[in-house]
Amino acid sequence: MNYYETLFKRKSFHLFIGGEPTTEDDLKLINSFIKEVKPLYNDIKTEIIIVPEKETTCHRGADYCILFYSEQKGEYLRNIGYIGEQIDLYLNSIGIGALWFGIGKPKEARNNGLEYVIMIAIKRMPSNSFRKDMFKSKRKPIDEIWSGESIDDVTNIVRFAPSACNTQPWYVENKNNELFIYRYKKPGKRGIMPIDKVIYYNRIDIGIFLFILEVCLNHKGISFIRKLYLDESTAETEKTLVALFNAD
Ligand SMILES: Cc1cc2nc3c(=O)[nH]c(=O)nc-3n(C[C@H](O)[C@H](O)[C@H](O)COP(=O)(O)O)c2cc1C
Secondary structure, X not given: OOHHHHHOOOOEOOOOOXXXXXXXXXXXXXXXXXXXXXXXXXXXXXXXXXXXXXXXXXXXXXXXXXXXXXXXXXXXXXXXXXXXXXXXHHHHXXXXXXXXXXXXXXXXXXXXXXXXXXXXXXXXXXXXXXXXXXXXXXXXXXXXXXXXXXXXXXXXXXXXXXXXXXXXXXXXXEEOOXXXXXXXXXOOOOOOOOHHHHHHHHHHHHHHXXXXXXXHHHHOOOOEEEEEOOOOOOOOOOEEEEEEEEEO
């Protein structure tokens, strides 16, 4: 599948209105895709299962919810964001509407010894209901998320990554093709979410952002060496270095 092309039509279906039933064949396709996803960290155990929406607290008119479970170690939230965004883009590419649903809870908080992390609600949606003009979606201006030289088809596109409450908690510094990626938290800013929740979701958002950044770099044929850093910051830290991409 072409991840880059799909970025332009991807959107969150906050309500699944006017969709079609998600079929058994759809579920087979999704389950076989799930087997192929590439984790950011190979040593963190995860399990991804699909359950009917009614077995969760999600009531957005979806058919099913994809539940992500993980071992709670290291950057497991970032890992789930990175894996989940591959699935999110795949779903959008085959006409299945999706919603990362942070506030949702499943029946089972544990599965095979792994802890529940987050879900993505899904339903097959009409092809004309996907995003038509990505550039019209609300995002921070480039200078709030990127400093140093911008990269065509990368800088301008990565900023459309989805994030919890559209917080966009990322910042990139390009220093001679070394991309320093930070998790960014505006000092003192309090949104509608409690601070511990913000940090939890924003760590997932960073995984989503890293995957989309890689999609953009790959699309441009820019090879890179990726170095990942542990995010050990507290709630008040403004900028936390999470990754360094040595691009050429
Ligand atoms: C980790 C994560 C959690 C989210 N949780 C929710 C949620 O609980 N409820 C909701 O309506 N949208 C949720 N969203 C969707 C965001 O609101 C949405 O991605 C953002 O507003 C950008 O819009 P877009 O995805 O259509 O580009 C979540 C997104 C992410 C990435």
